[in-house]
Amino acid sequence: MPRPPAPALSMTAAQREVLIRIARSSTTAHREVMRAQVLLDAADGIANAEIARRHRVSIPTVRAWRAAFTSDGLTGWGTVKKGRGRKPVISEATIAEIVELTTHTTPPGATHWSCRTMAKRVGVSPATVQRVWSELGLKPHLVETFKVSNDPRFTEKLIDVVGLYLDPPEKAIVLCMDEKSSVQALDRTQASLPIKPGRAATMTHDYKRNGTTNLFAALDVLTGTVIGRCLPRHRHEEFLTFLKTIDAEVPQGLQIHLILDNYSTHKHADVKAWLKRHQRFHLHVIPTSSSWLNQVERWFRELTDKNLRRGIFASVPDLIASIQAYIDASNADPQPYKWTATAESILAKVTRARTTLNQQAS
Known part of the structure; x- marks a missing residue:
């Protein structure tokens, strides 16, 4: 038995x-x-x-x-x-x-x-x-930030997005899209010194601001390639411009499933009207306070670590050129992120977190 x-x-x-x-x-x-x-x-x-x-x-x-x-x-x-x-x-x-x-x-x-x-x-x-x-594994000197979503439609949205990651539809492309707003073109007040044996590279702690740009990016979940464009502002007009960029770069025979957040520009009347005329676009909104669910956020983090944080930019065009160079290098050898977590396992963790928070509050 x-x-x-x-x-x-x-x-x-x-x-x-x-x-x-x-x-x-x-x-x-x-x-x-x-x-x-x-x-x-x-x-x-x-x-x-x-x-x-x-x-x-x-x-x-x-x-x-x-x-x-x-x-x-x-x-x-x-x-x-x-x-x-x-x-x-x-x-x-x-x-x-x-x-x-x-x-x-x-x-x-x-x-x-x-x-x-x-x-x-x-x-x-x-x-x-x-x-x-x-x-x-106790590290009392460290603290990690978190936020448990209070979105009333959290479960519905989570299942929708994770379903696209684990079982993408046929004859379609799944894109994770977001904006990295107000990227600063920072220059240093003095020349930096290069790395040499026995000494790390150096740069001044203070900097000079030379303007900003806004990066719109869409990550292909399957291939890891990125469609990116820098635009001067962060309004619904720029969002529409980027949607048109995606429409031009994705082959016409494919449906486009776009995972994005609930930012107000994404719900503008002009955006809704454009989407109504372009039926192959399907928007999937992540829950509030759940940016971790959008894979392009991980790509943004790598962009910051490898290109922006230690970059020196004398002007906004220099910054845009550097970002484009990073996109081109990334697309030349794309590495897709592997999503393994199921909706059930995520919901179980969120339930435990909410239970713990309620216990702490009582």
């Missing part, structure tokens, strides 16, 4: 938060990262056999890790196992105290713990605190 599927692993919000940090850590031992990923999948209700297949471990290993977590929680993490070698000098209770203080409290008069303040509070060395934090 087949074994019944195991129930979802029960864990607190704080435990999940710690395990997520471990699973994302680039310094924690690979086995511990894998163990954290297995436990997170188990908490999501995924079957043991599927977890074992995903992470290339045995089913008995999955069961053993589940049982150990159910029995001890996070108590055994970050300690040296019994056997040969130096025995651990920090008790499991002290590790649990460090985790509890780090994740749920702050020191007097400060916003976060440091190794020294935590060491003084718990009565261990700063090196011990650092070792525990490193093993568990």
Whole structure:
């Protein structure tokens, strides 16, 4: 008789938060990262056999890790196992105290713990605190920004966009479109020095503003190529101009599915009238506060890192030429982004986030 599927692993919000940090850590031992990923999948209700297949471990290993977590929680993490070698000098209770203080409290008069303040509070060395934090992926000196969408049509819009990523329609092109507004042409007040052995390249901390441009870009989800155009302003007239650019560059036999945000210029009467005359355009609006769902945002980030942040532009035409050169180089060797997250997995994470926020507010 087949074994019944195991129930979802029960864990607190704080435990999940710690395990997520471990699973994302680039310094924690690979086995511990894998163990954290297995436990997170188990908490999501995924079957043991599927977890074992995903992470290339045995089913008995999955069961053993589940049982150990159910029995001890996070108590055994970050300690040296019994056997040969130096025995651990920090008790499991002290590790649990460090985790509890780090994740749920702050020191007097400060916003976060440091190794020294935590060491003084718990009565261990700063090196011990650092070792525990490193093993568990805890980084109290860092903070990440987030915003959970309150869009009443969040689920509907999410399913629509993710569906295009995972199962694009035939005889169609899927484009992620957005505007990078007010890109500044910045020049430095003094000449920069080039890189040389023993010294990094240098540039002055202050700069001179030489005007701005607005970059309209549409990323082809399938190929990774980009249609881009710099325009002087950021109004519905410029949006229409860019739509016409897309219409001219995409072969006439293809339908155009355009993923974009809910900016007011996208809903202007003139835009709606133009779209009505061009029936092959289909707009798919992402939920509010969900720019992460638009893949072109990742391309914008790479443009900033590789071209704009350290660029020196004496004029707006210089800036536009540099952006166009980056687009041409990117299109010469396009690298599409691989989308793997399903709508169901995203909705589960958003639900947990909303539950946690409600608990914090109550």
